[in-house]
Amino acid sequence: MSDRFLQGAHARTAAQGDSGDSTHGSAGPAGEAGTVTSTGTTDGGAGRDPFLVVDHLSVRFPTHDGLVQAVTDLSYTVRQGQTLGIVGESGSGKSVSSMAVLGLHNPKSTRLEGSITVGGQEVVGADDATMRKLRGKEVAMIFQDPLTALHPFYTIGQQITEAYRIHNDVSKGDAKKRAIEMLDRVGIPQARSRVDDFPHQFSGGMRQRAMIAMALVNDPKLVIADEPTTALDVTVQAQILDLLQDLQREFNSAIIIITHDLGVIAEMADDVLVMYGGRAVETGPTKLILTHPEMPYTWGLLSSVADVAADTNVRLIPIPGNPPSLLNPPSGCPFHPRCAHRDKVPGDLCVTTLPELLPAKVGEQHLRRCHLPDPEAIYRTEVLPEIAPELHDDEVAG
Amino acid sequence: MFGFIVRRLMSSALVVILTSMFVFALFFLGPSDPARPLCDLNGKCTPEKLQVLTEQMGFDQPVAQQYLTWAKGLFHDRTITMGGTYHCDAPCLGISYSSRNEVTAELKQKYPATLSLAIGGALIYLVVGTILGTLAAKVRGTAADRGLVGASLVISSIPYYVVALLAWIYLSLQWGIFPDTSYHPITTDGVGPWFWGLLLPWMVLGLTNSTQYARFSRGQMVETLGEDYIRTATAKGLRTNRVVFKHALRAAIVPVITIFGLDFAYLLVGTVFTETIFDIDGIGRWGIRALRAPVDFPVVACTVLVGAVIIVIANLIVDILYSVIDPRVRVS
Numbered sequence: 001m002s003d004r005f006l007q008g009a010h011a012r013t014a015a016q017g018d019s020g021d022s023t024h025g026s027a028g029p030a031g032e033a034g035t036v037t038s039t040g041t042t043d044g045g046a047g048r049d050p051f052l053v054v055d056h057l058s059v060r061f062p063t064h065d066g067l068v069q070a071v072t073d074l075s076y077t078v079r080q081g082q083t084l085g086i087v088g089e090s091g092s093g094k095s096v097s098s099m100a101v102l103g104l105h106n107p108k109s110t111r112l113e114g115s116i117t118v119g120g121q122e123v124v125g126a127d128d129a130t131m132r133k134l135r136g137k138e139v140a141m142i143f144q145d146p147l148t149a150l151h152p153f154y155t156i157g158q159q160i161t162e163a164y165r166i167h168n169d170v171s172k173g174d175a176k177k178r179a180i181e182m183l184d185r186v187g188i189p190q191a192r193s194r195v196d197d198f199p200h201q202f203s204g205g206m207r208q209r210a211m212i213a214m215a216l217v218n219d220p221k222l223v224i225a226d227e228p229t230t231a232l233d234v235t236v237q238a239q240i241l242d243l244l245q246d247l248q249r250e251f252n253s254a255i256i257i258i259t260h261d262l263g264v265i266a267e268m269a270d271d272v273l274v275m276y277g278g279r280a281v282e283t284g285p286t287k288l289i290l291t292h293p294e295m296p297y298t299w300g301l302l303s304s305v306a307d308v309a310a311d312t313n314v315r316l317i318p319i320p321g322n323p324p325s326l327l328n329p330p331s332g333c334p335f336h337p338r339c340a341h342r343d344k345v346p347g348d349l350c351v352t353t354l355p356e357l358l359p360a361k362v363g364e365q366h367l368r369r370c371h372l373p374d375p376e377a378i379y380r381t382e383v384l385p386e387i388a389p390e391l392h393d394d395e396v397a398g
Numbered sequence: 399m400f401g402f403i404v405r406r407l408m409s410s411a412l413v414v415i416l417t418s419m420f421v422f423a424l425f426f427l428g429p430s431d432p433a434r435p436l437c438d439l440n441g442k443c444t445p446e447k448l449q450v451l452t453e454q455m456g457f458d459q460p461v462a463q464q465y466l467t468w469a470k471g472l473f474h475d476r477t478i479t480m481g482g483t484y485h486c487d488a489p490c491l492g493i494s495y496s497s498r499n500e501v502t503a504e505l506k507q508k509y510p511a512t513l514s515l516a517i518g519g520a521l522i523y524l525v526v527g528t529i530l531g532t533l534a535a536k537v538r539g540t541a542a543d544r545g546l547v548g549a550s551l552v553i554s555s556i557p558y559y560v561v562a563l564l565a566w567i568y569l570s571l572q573w574g575i576f577p578d579t580s581y582h583p584i585t586t587d588g589v590g591p592w593f594w595g596l597l598l599p600w601m602v603l604g605l606t607n608s609t610q611y612a613r614f615s616r617g618q619m620v621e622t623l624g625e626d627y628i629r630t631a632t633a634k635g636l637r638t639n640r641v642v643f644k645h646a647l648r649a650a651i652v653p654v655i656t657i658f659g660l661d662f663a664y665l666l667v668g669t670v671f672t673e674t675i676f677d678i679d680g681i682g683r684w685g686i687r688a689l690r691a692p693v694d695f696p697v698v699a700c701t702v703l704v705g706a707v708i709i710v711i712a713n714l715i716v717d718i719l720y721s722v723i724d725p726r727v728r729v730s
Contacts, residue, residue: 102633108539128638135635148626153648153724163634198725214634 050077051254052101052139052222057114057124059096059105059278068326070096072278073114080221083248083255085269085286087262087301091323093278094258098224100124101256102139103131119221137167140215144227146207150199156183157195160214167218182213186243205236209243216247222254229264241267262305266290271365274298277324277334280357284366292362294375297335303387317387333371341378345371406717410710417706419465421699426461433457435692436480436495454479468492468699491703492696496688501700504684509704511581512680514592515599515669516708522604524658527611528651534612535619536642547616550609558606559671565602566675581678599676603668607661614657618650625649652723659716662709 059071071093078084086094099105101116103123116123118138121130143149151159160179161172168175176195183191186209199207208228215223225244229237241264248255257268265272265286272289274282274297282295293299300319321338324330330337336350349371360366361376372378425432433452437443452458455478456467470476471490478484484493484500491501530550534543553561569575576598582591622628623646631645632638670682685701688694721727 104629104632132635132637135633137635141630141633143626143630145626149630151627151631151645151649152726155725162636166635200726 050079051119052078052256053115053117054097054101055115055117057097057100057116058112059093059100060111060113061109062111063327066327067111069329070278070326071100072329074275074278074280075114076273076280076283078222078254078256080254081248081252082271083257083269084271084273085265086256086258086273086275087260087265088275089260089323091326092275093326094275095226096278097275098141098226098256098258101222101224102135102141104141132166136163136215136220137218138220139222139224140218140220142208142211142215142223142225142228145231146204146211147199147231149211150207152199155196155198156202156210160195160210160217163214164217178217179213182217183210186210186213186216186247187239188213204232205239208232208236208240212240212243212247216251216253219251220253222256223248224256224258226258227260228257230259230261237264244268262290262301274301277329278326279334279369280367281335281370282360282366282368283357284360284363284368288360288363288366292360292366292376293368293379294360294362294366294372295335295368295370296339296341296372296375298368299379299383299387300338303383333369341372341375344373344378402721403714403718406714410714413710414703414706418469418699418703421702422465422468423461425693425695425699426464431457432695435695438692439495440481451480454481491700494688494697495692495694496697501696504697505681505700505704508679508681508684510583511678512669512673512682514581514584514596515603515672515678515680516665518596518600519603519607519668519672520658520662520665522600523607523611524654526604527608528615528647528654530608530612531615531617532619532642532647532650534616535623536638538616538620543616547613550612553606554609554613556606558668559675561606562599562602562671562675565598569598579676579678581680596678599672599678603665603672607665607668611654611657615650615654618653619646622646622650648723652720655716655719655723659713662712663705666705666708 054074054076057071057074058069061068061070074093074097076084086098088094096105100112101118101123103126105112112124114124118134121134121138123131123134150156154162157176157179160182161175164170164175164178165172170178180191180195183195188194188206188209194202194206199210202210208231212228223244228244229240232240244255244257245268247253255268257264259265269286272283272286273280274289274295276297282289282293282298289298290302293302297319300317303317304319305316319338320340324334324337332349332351332353333339333355336342339350342350353371355369355371357367357369360368361374368375431448431452433448433455434443436455437448437451456464459467467476468491471486471488471492473488474490475488476486476490478486478493480493480495482498484498486493486500487502489502491505493499494501494504497504530546534546537543566579570577570579576594578591578595579598580595582588582595584592619642623642625646627649628641628646631641636645666682669680670686672678673680673683674686681701681704685698688697688701
């Protein structure tokens with residue numbers, strides 16, 4: 001594999017590595033804060049306190065077969081102006097955890113534990129009236145497939161107007177003006193006439209733009225984008241990601257981007273949270289996670305990314321086995337049944353004991369769950385040569 | 399939209415014409431002599447009498463010729479000889495064998511009762527069924543939901559005429575809650591007697607049929623509530639009731655309306671029972687009487703034709719409703 005993003009990330013860390021200054025930790029948000037002040041936001045200390053705090057969150061669904069443990073003991077924070085990427089395979093709990101932020105689970109069939117605060121407001125166990133004030137206003141969501149996420153029987157304009165009028169006491173005419181303005185802002189040509197179109201009259205990319213316009217119509221402080229580009233053409237994907245970044249710079253909102261595509265993470269995210277079997281298994285600044293991953297599952301994700309520019313001699317290496325059962329999670333480390341490096345851990349620690357989320361060797365604020373004595377060394381000497389030989393050679397030579 | 403309606407009207411006309419041909423064929427291609435019922439009516443049917451009637455009625459002519467004569471009556475006055483000579487104004491569907499009146503004149507007298515009954519009953523089962531189904535879907539999995547589904551299964555497993563008969567015996571005869579269950583024309587008796595007279599038949603027809611609509615719309619609603627765009631609506635910050643009754647119901651009602659159009663045929667069957675049990679002088683009872691030997695062919699042909707027209711109109715309305723509800727139908 002010779003992923004462009006991987007190379008890019010390596011190049012960037014290499015350039016900044018010797019400056020003595022920490023390039024991670026607060027660097028991401030601080031860098032963003034610089035951009036923020038340049039666009040005129042004078043919100044001095046607001047960026048310091050995280051806007052979203054997820055603390056020891058567990059989401060479980062009782063079913064006839066038992067308790068589905070979709071998310072277990074998950075903690076993360078997001079600041080304004082910052083982008084957090086949550087990555088993992090299907091069923092890893094990445095969508096479930098972010099839907100909990102908006103209280104979108106049916107309370108009757110869901111057991112929530114822990115705490116989620118949005119701008120200081122506790123969400124877990126909050127009543128419907130409180131949640132309604134948050135939804136769409138403080139926190140907005142962009143869904144994966146805009147064709148199914150938009151109502152087929154209402155015009156784009158009606159749907160954006162409705163979202164605006166829930167939280168703003170304005171006339172229909174004013175709300176429609178606002179809808180046209182937003183459609184124009186997200187790059188819909190002839191927004192004034194297209195506002196009366198139905199979703200099926202839009203192309204896939206335009207539908208996702210309309211979805212973004214609807215999400216941003218109330219200037220939300222946090223935008224959760226759940227696989228926003230998965231249903232789109234590759235060429236359109238890049239446009240949508242650019243648009244999200246532009247809008248983030250303009251509105252200084254926090255973004256959580258949920259994806260299984262590490263390319264999207266490399267492009268968008270300041271920080272990454274890798275989820276596996278409903279748990280955080282590795283988290284930290286994006287550059288570090290992509291260059292010095294210390295959890296075998298993250299290595300697996302990196303090895304299984306395809307790249308058209310890749311050397312054809314380099315094989316894609318899929319992660320063997322299937323995602324873990326959430327009904328009967330594996331004992332110990334959730335990844336141990338699929339882990340190729342398990343035998344390097346003395347005893348049967350991987351099978352018996354869940355590794356703690358501990359600081360990694362490289363980087364501040366970089367945490368990972370792994371029993372391996374020196375995962376960083378294993379990645380450098382065993383994994384990297386296989387997935388990106390030329391990168392490895394470069395590093396050895398340099 | 400206009401072109402769509404014109405096309406639908408043309409295909410509807412075709413359906414009605416084909417139905418009338420089919421009914422005509424049934425009587426003439428069947429094993430019995432078409433003049434026989436008329437011959438049996440007054441006194442003993444002798445071969446000579448049968449011969450005379452066959453010639454008078456034109457039953458010796460080719461079937462196609464007879465059909466054209468009958469169909470032409472819709473646009474021109476006819477003089478019909480069958481024993482005596484009768485004048486029949488256009489639109490003419492023949493003279494009833496038993497009453498010797500013009501069929502269309504009898505139809506005019508009987509259709510308001512049937513139409514009142516059918517539309518009232520249909521409105522009740524559509525509205526009550528959909529609302530119950532939507533509410534059940536909203537609280538799905540709870541005791542209220544299970545109770546509603548269970549009760550609806552019990553009610554719809556009892557034959558309709560048993561329910562109607564029990565309702566009439568107890569609610570009307572025994573307890574006298576609805577003392578008068580009959581049809582009063584709105585034109586002569588006014589709205590009050592018309593409404594109170596039809597209330598029990600409406601409720602019996604409407605409520606028994608509403609159970610299957612409740613189950614069906616509950617199923618549609620549960621499915622719709624799982625759609626992505628419902629989650630989007632909730633994520634916008636809308637109230638649950640607005641999400642359910644505006645966003646979800648608009649999508650869930652489409653298949654319910656389809657079934658409603660198809661069900662109109664069964665509704666007409668239902669009105670036959672209802673009219674018979676509640677003693678309402680409508681098309682259903684009229685048609686059933688005409689089928690008893692000796693068969694009153696002109697009346698039977700008329701009721702089948704009217705049934706076809708009603709079903710065709712109902713489906714036309716359903717198609718137009720579709721395009722009002724679902725914009726994707728409008729464009730294509």
